[in-house]
Amino acid sequence: xxxxxxxxxxxxxxxxxxxxxxxxxxxxxxxxxxxxxxxxxxxxxxxxxxxxxxxxxxxxxxxxxxxxxxxxxxxxxxxxxxxxxxxxxxxxxxxxxxxxxxxxxxxxxxxxxxxxxxxxxxxxxxxxxxxxxxxxxxxxxxxxxxxxxxxxxxxxxxxxxxxxxxxxxxxxxxxxxxxxxxxxxxxxxxxxxxxxxxxxxxxxxxxxxxxxxxxxxxxxxxxxxxxxxxxxxxxxxxxxxxxxxxxxxxxxxxxxxxxxxxxxxxxxxxxxxxxxxxxxxxxxx
Numbered sequence: 001x002x003x004x005x006x007x008x009x010x011x012x013x014x015x016x017x018x019x020x021x022x023x024x025x026x027x028x029x030x031x032x033x034x035x036x037x038x039x040x041x042x043x044x045x046x047x048x049x050x051x052x053x054x055x056x057x058x059x060x061x062x063x064x065x066x067x068x069x070x071x072x073x074x075x076x077x078x079x080x081x082x083x084x085x086x087x088x089x090x091x092x093x094x095x096x097x098x099x100x101x102x103x104x105x106x107x108x109x110x111x112x113x114x115x116x117x118x119x120x121x122x123x124x125x126x127x128x129x130x131x132x133x134x135x136x137x138x139x140x141x142x143x144x145x146x147x148x149x150x151x152x153x154x155x156x157x158x159x160x161x162x163x164x165x166x167x168x169x170x171x172x173x174x175x176x177x178x179x180x181x182x183x184x185x186x187x188x189x190x191x192x193x194x195x196x197x198x199x200x201x202x203x204x205x206x207x208x209x210x211x212x213x214x215x216x217x218x219x220x221x222x223x224x225x226x227x228x229x230x231x232x233x234x235x236x237x238x239x240x241x242x243x244x245x246x247x248x249x250x251x252x253x254x255x256x257x258x259x260x261x262x263x264x265x266x267x268x269x270x271x272x273x274x275x276x277x278x279x280x281x282x283x284x285x
Contacts, residue, residue, distance in 0.1 A: 001232065002240040002276040003268070004283065005029065005036050006161065006203065007247040008138065010059065010069070011049045012041040012076055019058060021251020026062045028250075028258045032265070034277040038062070038247065039072035039138045042125035046075070050129035063130070068279035071134040071157070074122040079106055081115065082145025085163060087186050090179075091171030095141060115151035123155050136201075136280045138162050149194040159284055160198050161242055164205035165189045165234075169227050173220065174210045183226065188234040189241060203242040204231050208257060209249055217260060224264050225271075232272055240283055 010022055022038075029036045040059070042049050050056060063069055073080055078095045089096045099106050108114065126134045136159040137152055144162040152160065164170070165187050172180040187202040194200050204227055212220050235241055250257045268274040 001235065001238070001272075001274060002278045002283075003274055004240055004242045004280055005034050005245070005277055006039060006138070006242060006280070007036055007245045007250070008039045008072055008206075009076065009246055009248055010038040010040045010072075011052070011055050012044040013248065014045070016054075018248055018251070019055060021254070022062075022247050023058055024254055025247045025250050026058075026065070026067065028254075029067070030065065032262070034265075035066045035068065035279045035282070036062075037068040037070055037136075037280045040069045040126070040129075041072050041074075041076045041140075042122045042129075043075050048125050048128075050125050056129060059129075066279075068281040069130060070280055071122055071126055071137045073138075073140040074118045076140045078141035078143050080109065080118060080143070081139045081148040081162075082110060082143050084141055084143045085167070085186055087184075088142065088164075088167045088171075090168070091175050091177070092141075095143060110145055110147050112147045112150060115147045116154060119148075119151045119155040119157070123157070133157075135159060135284045136161055142205075146195070149198045150196055153196050153198050158198060159201060159280070160194070161201045161203050161244075161280070163187055163200055163202040164244075165202045165231055166227060167205055169223055170205045170207050170209060173207050173212065173223065183230050185230070185234070189231050190235060190238050201242055203244040204228065206244045206246055206249070208253075208260070209246055211249060211253060212256075214256060217256070220260060221263060224260075225267060228264070228268060228272070232274075240278060 139162040166185040168180040
């Protein structure tokens with residue numbers, strides 16, 4: 001079995017520091033011989049990302065070096081394409097509260113016409129930046145709905161990775177609520193179809209998206225190992241699994257998270273024979 005290393009939110013933040021974090025993550029992946037799939041935000045803050053040379057130049061260098069860039073929302077608002085799956089409410093209720101407080105607004109935003117417009121704009125910016133069409137979409141905050149899948153399909157995108165296998169594990173790392181600690185997956189990780197024909201490929205969510213302290217290293221490592229083992233078992237004969245991360249969190253903890261991931265990936269090779277890393281483009285194109 002192979003794994004796809006994914007990392008979200010590239011192109012979103014302004015300033016030099018986020019770009020340096022991204023470059024550090026690329027260097028680390030290159031050092032391990034791992035090609036990354038980075039999910040790229042096409043219009044953060046109202047500015048098309050293809051016009052931001054400060055970001056686009058290092059992105060295109062990374063792409064030329066074998067890394068993959070795919071589509072991550074339009075503006076990266078958590079509710080622009082739908083709601084996160086319900087179990088995420090247990091540890092991240094704000095999106096649900098925002099939706100329920102402004103239901104009429106979001107019902108309009110989630111209409112099929114509005115979703116078509118968003119996908120059309122996002123895909124057009126992507127094509128200008130990369131000279132090709134996106135293959136796969138990841139919704140911001142894993143918020144997606146039925147109209148988004150339909151609009152995505154109509155825009156020519158046939159794959160999504162917008163669902164998490166076991167959000168409870170991330171919830172446990174963030175909140176330490178004991179009821180979130182047991183393995184309680186929403187999905188088994190195997191691809192499934194959403195009408196009218198989008199293949200949804202769930203991911204092993206970023207357990208350290210909220211950051212962690214050095215004295216929590218063993219807790220994070222052990223939880224990752226449990227999630228990986230259970231995910232591999234549930235994937236069965238599936239061709240690949242999906243590992244999710246956030247480049248900015250890695251960059252903020254560059255002395256800690258790469259060490260954690262490195263130990264985890266070495267363990268995956270020794271314990272499960274996972275030695276091959278691929279990209280979504282390598283699997284789907």
